Amino acid sequence: MSANHTGGPRVLVVDDAVTVRAFSRRVLEGAGFVVDEAVNGIEGLERAMAVVPDLVIVDVNMRKMDGYTMLRVLRRDPALRDVPAIMISTESKDSDREQALLAGANWYIVKPPRPEVLVEAARLLTGQPLTTEGVP
Amino acid sequence: MSELFDQFVVEAQELLETAGGALLALERDPADRASVDELFRAFHTLKGASGLFDMAPFTRLVHVGEDTLSLLRDGRRGMTPELADRLFRALDQCARWVAALEDTGALPADAAQASETLVRGLSGVSAEGAAGGGEAAGETDAFPWVAALAGEDREAVGVAGGVLTAIDYRPDPDCFFTGDDPLALFRRVPDLRWLRIEPAEPLPPLAQLDPYRCLLRFRALSGAGVEAVAPAFRSVPDQVRIGSVTLMPAAAPPAAPPSAKPITMAPPGSLAAAMLEEQARILDLPGSAAERQSRNAAVTRAVTAILTALGRSADRAVVAAACVDSRTLRRFLADGPPEKDPAEKPAAAEARPASPRRALRVEPERMDALMALVGELSVVKGQLEPLVRRVGDGELTRDMKAFSARLDSLVGDLRHAALRLRLLPLARVFDPLPRLVRDTARRLDKTVELVLDGAETEADKDILDVLGEPLLHLVRNAIDHGIEAPERRAASGKPPGGTLRVHAFQDKGGVVVEVSDDGAGIDPAAMRKAAVAKGLLAPDAAAALGDDEAVRLVFAPGFSTAGSVSDLSGRGVGMDAVRAAVERAGGRVEIASTPGSGTRVRLALPLTLSITRVVVVEAAGSFYGIPVAVVGGVQRVPRAEIRGVKRAESVVLRDRVVPLVRLRRLLGQPPDDGHGHGHGDGHRDGRSGGADCVVLAELGDGPVAVAVDDVGERADVVLRPMSGVLRGLRGYAGTAVLGDGRLILVLDLRELL
Amino acid sequence: MPIRYDADLARFEAACTVEDALPLAEWLEATAAPRVDLSACTDLHTALLQLLLAARPTVTAGPEDAFLARWVGPALGVPPSPGGKPA
Numbered sequence: 017m018s019a020n021h022t023g024g025p026r027v028l029v030v031d032d033a034v035t036v037r038a039f040s041r042r043v044l045e046g047a048g049f050v051v052d053e054a055v056n057g058i059e060g061l062e063r064a065m066a067v068v069p070d071l072v073i074v075d076v077n078m079r080k081m082d083g084y085t086m087l088r089v090l091r092r093d094p095a096l097r098d099v100p101a102i103m104i105s106t107e108s109k110d111s112d113r114e115q116a117l118l119a120g121a122n123w124y125i126v127k128p129p130r131p132e133v134l135v136e137a138a139r140l141l142t143g144q145p146l147t148t149e150g151v152p
Numbered sequence: 153m154s155e156l157f158d159q160f161v162v163e164a165q166e167l168l169e170t171a172g173g174a175l176l177a178l179e180r181d182p183a184d185r186a187s188v189d190e191l192f193r194a195f196h197t198l199k200g201a202s203g204l205f206d207m208a209p210f211t212r213l214v215h216v217g218e219d220t221l222s223l224l225r226d227g228r229r230g231m232t233p234e235l236a237d238r239l240f241r242a243l244d245q246c247a248r249w250v251a252a253l254e255d256t257g258a259l260p261a262d263a264a265q266a267s268e269t270l271v272r273g274l275s276g277v278s279a280e281g282a283a284g285g286g287e288a289a290g291e292t293d294a295f296p297w298v299a300a301l302a303g304e305d306r307e308a309v310g311v312a313g314g315v316l317t318a319i320d321y322r323p324d325p326d327c328f329f330t331g332d333d334p335l336a337l338f339r340r341v342p343d344l345r346w347l348r349i350e351p352a353e354p355l356p357p358l359a360q361l362d363p364y365r366c367l368l369r370f371r372a373l374s375g376a377g378v379e380a381v382a383p384a385f386r387s388v389p390d391q392v393r394i395g396s397v398t399l400m401p402a403a404a405p406p407a408a409p410p411s412a413k414p415i416t417m418a419p420p421g422s423l424a425a426a427m428l429e430e431q432a433r434i435l436d437l438p439g440s441a442a443e444r445q446s447r448n449a450a451v452t453r454a455v456t457a458i459l460t461a462l463g464r465s466a467d468r469a470v471v472a473a474a475c476v477d478s479r480t481l482r483r484f485l486a487d488g489p490p491e492k493d494p495a496e497k498p499a500a501a502e503a504r505p506a507s508p509r510r511a512l513r514v515e516p517e518r519m520d521a522l523m524a525l526v527g528e529l530s531v532v533k534g535q536l537e538p539l540v541r542r543v544g545d546g547e548l549t550r551d552m553k554a555f556s557a558r559l560d561s562l563v564g565d566l567r568h569a570a571l572r573l574r575l576l577p578l579a580r581v582f583d584p585l586p587r588l589v590r591d592t593a594r595r596l597d598k599t600v601e602l603v604l605d606g607a608e609t610e611a612d613k614d615i616l617d618v619l620g621e622p623l624l625h626l627v628r629n630a631i632d633h634g635i636e637a638p639e640r641r642a643a644s645g646k647p648p649g650g651t652l653r654v655h656a657f658q659d660k661g662g663v664v665v666e667v668s669d670d671g672a673g674i675d676p677a678a679m680r681k682a683a684v685a686k687g688l689l690a691p692d693a694a695a696a697l698g699d700d701e702a703v704r705l706v707f708a709p710g711f712s713t714a715g716s717v718s719d720l721s722g723r724g725v726g727m728d729a730v731r732a733a734v735e736r737a738g739g740r741v742e743i744a745s746t747p748g749s750g751t752r753v754r755l756a757l758p759l760t761l762s763i764t765r766v767v768v769v770e771a772a773g774s775f776y777g778i779p780v781a782v783v784g785g786v787q788r789v790p791r792a793e794i795r796g797v798k799r800a801e802s803v804v805l806r807d808r809v810v811p812l813v814r815l816r817r818l819l820g821q822p823p824d825d826g827h828g829h830g831h832g833d834g835h836r837d838g839r840s841g842g843a844d845c846v847v848l849a850e851l852g853d854g855p856v857a858v859a860v861d862d863v864g865e866r867a868d869v870v871l872r873p874m875s876g877v878l879r880g881l882r883g884y885a886g887t888a889v890l891g892d893g894r895l896i897l898v899l900d901l902r903e904l905l
Numbered sequence: 906m907p908i909r910y911d912a913d914l915a916r917f918e919a920a921c922t923v924e925d926a927l928p929l930a931e932w933l934e935a936t937a938a939p940r941v942d943l944s945a946c947t948d949l950h951t952a953l954l955q956l957l958l959a960a961r962p963t964v965t966a967g968p969e970d971a972f973l974a975r976w977v978g979p980a981l982g983v984p985p986s987p988g989g990k991p992a
């Protein structure tokens with residue numbers, strides 16, 4: 017179900033903020049993931065179709081195509097519809113979380129993410145063993 | 153984390169620039185949806201990105217900016233010049249902060265205060281438009297992590313909805329050396345409810361970890377008041393932020409319905425448990441059959457993965473059977489299959505850093521070194537040709553000549569390529585103009601439309617640096633003195649709004665920037681009068697000036713066109729400074745004005761400072777270069793047409809009477825007697841027949857004809873400043889080596905005359 | 906000596922200060938599967954905590970000191986011990 021290639025599981029980070037992408041890349045690569053990036057929903061979909069990631073982490077507000085739309089399209093693609101997805105946003109309201117789940121997200125993280133939370137969530141959704149004992 | 157930080161600085165600069173542009177567009181056309189969206193997104197992205205770092209005042213300001221924009225976007229608030237002012241001020245502040253972050257790595261000490269002031273301004277504005285716009289969030293915004301606390305943490309803190317004191321302490325990395333023990337400070341915090349200690353940046357592997365460098369960050373909540381908490385941190389005021397926050401009731405995943413069985417497959421309170429619960433909830437979300445089907449597929453895969461991560465056996469088919477609705481999944485998760493043998497756990501994934509793609513950035517010094525080497529190479533290549541000639545005739549010579557020619561063209565290409573590396577689009581100097589025009593026009597109550605053209609034109613970075621300041625001045629000047637107030641424009645039958653056009657293009661190996669306005673123009677008669685009044689010219693000299701020359705007086709030192717020096721363009725550089733800056737860079741300034749219909753100022757600059765295109769001229773057997781930028785033309789003039797006596801000659805060129813100077817005399821050489829001047833085979837037509845070779849130089853004060861012995865090729869040369877004993881010599885811009893290895897002196901005619 | 910090293914086990918005793926940082930770093934690096942016993946530790950300098958966070962040794966016994974048990978133990982993967990709860 018998850019990584020059938022030699023590197024770690026493949027995570028696609030879709031965010032229009034280069035800083036956020038760099039942060040996610042650093043944190044996730046540090047935990048052994050292979051990270052792909054895209055700057056908006058359209059690019060995210062193209063990238064997802066190309067690499068078939070084990071997990072996508074999607075920002076909400078992006079130009080050209082937002083995260084909701086991207087997830088909806090992703091869920092309609094036969095090859096990608098079961099790829100676990102985390103939506104990440106600065107909003108912490110219940111309604112935002114609900115909207116993310118409706119669009120197809122499996123989990124919702126409020127920005128800025130704590131590195132260890134991001135890693136733990138990514139490990140869980142890609143079936144990687146948690147290295148740290150005792151969940152905080 | 154510094155790489156990430158650098159990236160933030162660059163991204164923030166870009167976003168602020170985008171936001172500035174969008175705000176300008178939005179102010180012009182409040183219905184411009186694309187600009188509102190652009191602006192909103194810029195603030196939004198800044199908020200998200202800045203939140204990764206410890207810069208709460210920044211985050212807070214852009215957050216409030218985002219809120220304001222969202223009111224605009226939803227039509228709950230209209231755009232006004234006042235609102236634009238405040239948003240501009242917020243953007244300016246952010247830009248200053250980003251500059252400070254780039255320089256010092258931290259926000260200035262007064263950032264929180266500055267942020268507060270701007271936030272109040274913005275919320276004041278947004279509150280006007282939105283009923284009950286102001287949220288009483290206390291300082292919660294300054295501690296975004298408080299709102300993000302997960303459910304179990306909130307439980308531990310214990311006072312949902314209550315007021316707490318938040319502590320965000322990022323010790324100085326060198327604090328161990330000064331005897332600090334950050335952790336120990338928390339022993340003195342009264343009613344400590346919650347403390348999270350985590351690396352402020354990912355910790356390096358142990359072998360690379362400096363045990364004496366503190367990389368941790370402490371965040372805490374206390375039930376005591378700010379005044380009670382603050383004393384514990386008295387010794388580290390610059391490293392800690394303490395503020396009062398309100399802990400809102402959890403927005404985190406809603407707890408499972410109380411009737412549901414607890415999930416036993418994951419440790420209670422763990423992220424895994426919360427995630428599994430969320431998967432169950434997703435199964436019950438509304439949607440079309442297709443939507444639900446694909447959600448179920450995603451949930452099945454997610455649950456399988458989570459269970460695998462927890463070391464439980466997770467047969468996908470079994471999980472899939474459970475992922476039909478939330479009840480079935482919860483039941484499955486509550487009494488799921490037995491735990492797998494921990495020994496079967498797969499090994500932890502190994503880190504495999506991938507190399508990120510990056511744009512190439514080159515240090516200017518290295519560029520200069522490359523240019524110097526290219527220059528040297530040209531010289532060495534030039535010495536090859538005489539050597540080839542000495543070899544004599546034969547096959548070898550032919551081959552060497554071919555080789556030399558090939559080398560020639562390669563060196564030429566190399567020089568061209570190296571030169572291009574330094575070229576940047578003029579957009580860099582155009583970028584500040586829209587904002588400048590907006591602010592200046594608003595201050596003067598004028599309406600001005602700016603038309604920018606040719607921003608893609610390229611020039612050397614040094615030239616852009618030269619161009620920036622004069623351009624700002626010209627634009628300011630045009631709005632201040634050129635474009636009239638709306639009433640006056642209307643009275644003279646013009647549209648009330650003026651048009652300012654800045655147009656850049658490439659020309660004759662250089663770059664030209666024209667600034668033209670459709671304003672009042674410059675009245676030559678008034679200029680003559682003013683020049684006399686200021687004592688710059690005698691009345692008869694002023695009267696003798698042609699209209700064009702009278703208008704050119706604006707470039708004379710100590711001249712100001714307006715009756716009074718306005719606070720806008722009177723400050724800083726004057727028009728004479730514009731001229732001086734441009735001419736120093738080997739360029740020239742022209743002005744054309746029609747009273748009543750406008751003024752056009754034209755700046756012509758070489759493409760680059762390090763490579764200068766010169767006309768090679770000869771005088772008394774030596775070769776000199778005259779920068780092409782000042783050369784208006786080259787021609788032979790029959791001696792009969794040169795008027796005047798030896799000391800003050802003049803010639804009519806293109807219907808103008810132009811003073812003529814002889815380069816030999818300027819250089820202190822004996823006058824040309826018409827023959828025997830150093831050239832073995834120097835026979836040239838017309839010379840003894842009584843003609844002079846004349847270079848028409850367009851200088852700031854007007855054209856001058858420079859008589860030389862001969863005019864040679866035009867050449868691109870690397871100009872080197874005069875050094876050593878030559879440095880004291882006036883009249884030379886520097887030395888340069890021609891392609892064939894000959895050394896020439898490049899003349900600075902302005903200084904020489 | 907506040908930290909006693911015994912093959913792969915380090916025992917933290919009483920107040921462990923910044924002076925212990927360098928030896929601890931060296932020991933953590935040199936030891937294949939380090940274990941630490943924090944039960945007798947009454948004060949843990951931040952420098953030592955940082956090393957433990959970076960090296961993640963097995964904690965055989967969590968601190969008994971109330972402050973450390975409640976706030977530092979969990980960060981090192983020790984479940985908050987009942988004895989550590991402050992009054």
